[in-house]
Amino acid sequence: MPKVTINGQELEVEAGKTVIQAALEAGIDVPHYCYHPDLPVDGNCRMCLVDVEKMPKLTPSCTTVVSEGMVVRTDNDRVKTAVRGVLEFLLINHPVDCPVCDQAGECRLQDYYMVYGLHTSEIPLSMKVRKRKVIDLGPMVVLDQERCVLCSRCIRFFDHVTKTGEMQFFGRGDHVAIGTFEDQPLENPYSGNVVDICPVGALTSRDFRFKCRVWFLHSTDSVCGGCSTGCSMRIDHRDGTIFRLLPRRNAEVNRSWLCDEGRISFHELMAGERVVRPLVKGRDGLQAPVTWDDAVRSINSALKDTADKHGPESILGFASPSATNEALYLFRQYLSGQFGASRFEFRSGSEDSKVTAQEDDVLRHVDKHPNTMGALNLGLASEELGGIGGAIAAARSGRIKAGVVMYFKPLVPRPGDEEAEARVAELVRSLEYSVVLAPHRADWLSDASVVLPVAAWSEEEGTYTNFQGRVQFAGKAINPGGDIQPVWEVFANLLYASGDNALWLSVDDVFGRLSETVPGYKGVLLAEAKTVGALPTP
Amino acid sequence: MIEFSEEAKRRYESILSHYPQKRAALIPVLALAQREFGWISDEVAEYVGTLMGYPPSDVMSVATFYTLLHKKPEGKYHMEVCRNLSCWLMGAYGCVDEIKNRLGIDIGGKTPDGRFSLQLTECLGSCGTAPAMQVGDRYYENLTPAKIGEIIEKLSHD
């Protein structure tokens, strides 16, 4: 590995890496617009110029590959003067409309101006090149050509990632502008990414713009709940409301991207009416709100009665591939540990066969659940039942009397969702006794013996296992309020109340046990799951 | 829907045969399309894109880079007067004024009958025979306002 010196700091760098990669990895900031770790290098912005010993001219660090003994300065006066000059050039034709620009607060022009610029503009307004503004580019993107620094990130994204080539440069010289042919809308399922990678306010999010100034937002690291890909993402929220979802770079899963459906999936979540109190069906056949303690007591006693009367095989655990690993683990622990239950299922469709099937060759998978692999790892698919159909048949024939059922609406809708939901409803109807854990209201919930209000995605921390078997941690961004509880906590309470002597105080506790006992989680550390995710040691 | 003439289609096939990769033929094909259709309209970009298998955005992006590919319909005689140094020194703007006066059009303009349009252009490589003007694929050199008058007169009756 070549040894290079950057700003006096000696670094060993993997051969073939560029100076900017070496610097950024070592925590040395190099200003840049066009360089992006997940796009081909273009070298057009000239902001990342550095001074390399023995090179007569400053050189762009993004196009310069490290070599043994290379001595680089990113911080001397020569570099600073050059960078300041490039920045001044970028600003001469910029409209400087920060007060009405939605990028304000996360704009690289603003940021670098504070570090390198702080100059007074020497160009009169009349000399500025005018271009087009507020061009509607479809459901995700709004274009302002005047704010563009022509870094070509968006063009390269469509050329190299989606390979669809919608955005291009038009014109020449200082009249070059980005755009689509005849302003055609971007109908590509990944178009929202160009908003993220735009370093300035040229491409803003149709969905998010003018909703909230970015400095008011809080960020929580999470994993997308939209499909089995498990893209690393960040939830930006304020006062219990999600404002936007952004990709978190994860070279192992989603690089820097997110699909548009995943990106806007939170709207589905925020839109539905919530279950807010535990409901228990009385002798009159009507559900009435109860306290959690009462709900827990009644569930424990009903399930104990069923097990006593009909045997443990009469109890079904029907899980959801949208629940976290910790929730699923305690769910299984509760039913098998306390009542000896052995019949588990989670498939309302054919999730297990879809989990590794790609929907396209960028990110998306056919299975629209974030944790099908986790449910499979925990043995929640029953060979005997073969899916929800078998479970319904067993309930109808009386082999199964009672069931604990989870149901989470998919965040990314697909045809067939209603049918899958109808089957869960049918299962619930077929059971003599049913406990349903659900975040959102649905008509069929009135058939359940007990309804428990639980946290939805983004409201509960825990891990998901993606199509690769990679375990990734999602934090809790939103406090759902009311009597709503995280699923893992519901089962922790049920376990505690039914006399289990293990004390489950946190997701970390549960994960610790999971990684010790369940194949598929061996050697996985939660700390790793919190970054790029971790694969079990084989 | 526009389409190449049979002759242009033969020309197109011949252009393709000059290159080991199809993409290299794009710019000559755009020039051919301009010859056929007069200018590179959105429709032409879509036609060429479909013909060759590239998105129209890509085709238009290329077309807007090259000044000889017109993005608006020009006159039958598109008069492009060189404005660069040697022509400028030798009186190019006197010739431009003559064109403006005679035709009543400005730079970038076109006569109402569509016969003439006027544009300034960069160095034509006629510095030794300056000032110079290009009309279609023909050069007019050593221009004087008087000569401009003769040229316009002649082209008016073509």
Place this chain on the structure above:
Amino acid sequence: MTKIHLVNIDKPGQASLETYRAGGGYKALEKAMKMEQSAIVEEVKTSGLRGRGGAGFPTGMKWGFVPRDTGKPTYLLCNADESEPGTFKDRILMERDPHLLIEGMAIACYALNCHLSYIYIRGEYEFVANTVQKALDEAYADGILGPSVVGNDYGLDIFVHLGQGAYICGEETSLIESLEGYRGYPRIKPPFPATHGFLASPTVVNNVETLTALPWIINNGGAAHAALGTEKSKGTKLFSVSGHVNKPGVYEIVMGYPLLDFINNEAGGIPNGRKLKAVIPGGSSVPVLTAAECEGVGLDYESLLKAGSMLGSGGMIVLDDSCRMPEVLSVIADFYAHESCGQCTPCREGTGWAAKILRNLVAGKGRKADIDLLLKIADMMEGKTICPLADADVMPIRSFVTKFRSEFEALCEG
């Protein structure tokens, strides 16, 4: 004076194969085809021939960089995108003696083991391209080109490719991008065209004038070429001279010929009894020389560099004492702004800004501070771009403003 390129340029019918052959044409190609390919490369190295497009890079050395064992084809591209203001030498060569170019290209192709070659001609020169095409057709019909080059077991195809109006495509990597069918954006180097050029294959880009020197070098030997000119500038050079001279045109001189003699003798001196004010010796991108600076300067790479300018493409523009230098610079700056491809920031923004400041100054609306601002913009652009176009704007800006500063200041006093 010895002539290499323009020997037969004035001969009637020289563009036809018959006349070209009658004057000894294609003898050099026949001779070259009997030589080892490497021997031709060596001969060109010996000749000291340097690229005539403007950069002056040794041609033999450029050829030497081409790897021979890549398994990919090698391409020779003839750069006939002549667009540097003041330059019209390649046009004359192609218009009047196209077979000389074809012969030179065939020799180069054989030396480089290239079997497919293009002449990239600027689109404005369509009528010139038609002449070249006619000559190519004759050469094919005669068996000079095609499957067996002048009867040898060696195939070669040469095609004309017309550009569509972009000065930047004269820059070799931009020319390659354009030939591949894209916007003519210059490429980041490395990799260099020698290894990754046209279609990512080994590629040599040579100017028309460079290639037309080859038949003479093969006929007379590299040493004979190296015997002409100065220590480091070998052979002859075409100068296309225009502006304030009595006899504008293309002239061939032996390297080192005195600049002022050239203006006064070959170019016929300054008309109308005017005095020489300044000379742009090598195309509009090179620094301007004042009349005083021209004293004792020879027309060769080193001598012009020492005088503070460059040989460039040999497109000489002569300015008499009636010229207002800020206006001249404004015309030049408009050109570079118009031709900046727009890919990288300093050039895209700097060329446009400088041009606007100059237009303002010339219109009498400038401020004194604008003069230093122009120099600052030049500093901000210089050496920070992908290709040399910005530097081609920097050189005239800096030289005009510093050498004729009082004229700029006078414009701001009103």
